[in-house]
Amino acid sequence: LLAAIGWLIAGDYARAQQGLAQMNQQLADRVQQKEAELRESFVRLADLERARAVAAERARILRDMHDGVGTHLTSAIRQLQSGLAAPGAVEQTLRDSLDQLKLSIDALTMEEGDVAGLLGGLRFRLAPRLEAAGLALHWQVDQLPAWPEGRTEAMRHVQYIVFEAISNVLQHSGATAIAIRATHEAASETTPAGVIVLRVQDNGRGCPAPSERNGLRGMRTRARAIHADLVVGPYGDGTSGCEVMLRLPLTPPPLALSAR
Template identity: 30%
Template sequence: MSLYWRIFGLNAVVLGTATALLLLAPVTVSVPVLLTEAVVLVGGLGVMLVANAALLRIGLAPLVRLTRLMTTVDLLRPGQRLSVRGHGEVAELITTFNAMLERLEGERAASSARALLAQETERRRIAQELHDEVGQSMTAILLGLKRAADEAPEPLRGELQQAQEITRASLDEVRRLVRRLRPGVLDDLGLVSALTSLATEFATHTGLRVLRRFDSDLPALDHETELVLYRVVQEGLTNVARHAGATRAEVGLRRAGDTVVLAVTDDGRGLGAAAEGAGIRGMRERALFVGASLDIVPVPPGGTEIRLTVPVPRKQP
């Protein structure tokens, strides 16, 4: 039955019931209307309006749920669907919306994958240029300054040695940027070693205490999944340093059935009611790339946990 006929039928039932009561009940209306008759008529009208409103609310409830989901749906949080009950125009509308939402989530995941792959390619290119061009040029400058300092008299030697230290510090910063852009240790030594190196470097530069808890029976993951895990830890620790006001952070990696769970926890002030920034949105896009789910939950008495649940790829027979 279409929505039009459903609403028409509900109103017809209410009005028909009222008409039947007036025809069959031994009640007449005086002229002028008596107070008791007016009370009965007003009460009957109130009952009809309440019944009509209740029936319409029940009939239009699926549309209210659909409107609420349409205003709150987020393609970075996949899986939000409405249940379909019965048949008719409303059920067909909800089914169409669910299908559209599934299609949009698939297109968003595909576009995010293309963007992330392009981003990683550009990161590798920039890291290679920094290493090959800027790094080698600064190394040559450092060697030239050393030779000049060895042959220069005082006080020029001291100034050249100071320039050496500045150049060496700048070269170390360039190397650190190269490691952030392209984690070579991830390709060479694997995920656990890369996360260990990342946590150690983070603790050195920020002064925060970073704990590591990695299971020994972690399954083998493909390169894209390992890169997503690495980038999520990288962004999570960066958020801890910038916004959390924490004194301690923990990076955990464990196996849970057919999934691998990554957790970045801190003891800071927590997110509160703050809106998600670009960093968290970027982590959600990376989670979509490998079919993972990202949850950000408070940790009592204070702090935040970023939890990434990644499905373990099945072994091919």
């Protein structure tokens, strides 16, 4: 009797072990299947994210082309249609359009946060025009820290603002010299990590009158978009010359608190 009971118990144990092994195998198969499904989902999500990034970059490039190249081409067409514009003025507008196109291409490979490199690219593109216009270039770009907010779109905003400031000197100032300076100012209560300060200065006839400052609207809009301060005012003794100053805080802006 004891042998029979032992045999029954052993049989039940063997069957239980077999059932447990089958359950473990089924569970392992399901886990493996779910892991494969998760990997496929991650791959699809990564593909979608890359597609979104590409679409966003294309949209940004098209927007830059419209705001920069398109605006200058439209201005050139209007100048020609009016019959009143001097050939030199139309030429300057077309050159601005071409430079904007080249800078849009440069923006594709700009290193994020490298403001000194951005300025170097502008110098490379615009130095021949400055020389051809008889403008002596004074260049002072100190060693600058990386700009924490300097992602691709923010760098493009800075590039546009500095380009527009230089273009205004070329077209409207009557200057014989232009200075481009970049410094790192020490920390303060409002900027605990300091600030990068960019200056475009000329010795021309002075800053334009408020009624002639339509071009500054886009510069101010872009400065606000990157939480930077843009100041336009007299340079030198205040009777001649103009300075465009852009301040880039190295401390990220505080997050807005949700309304209670």
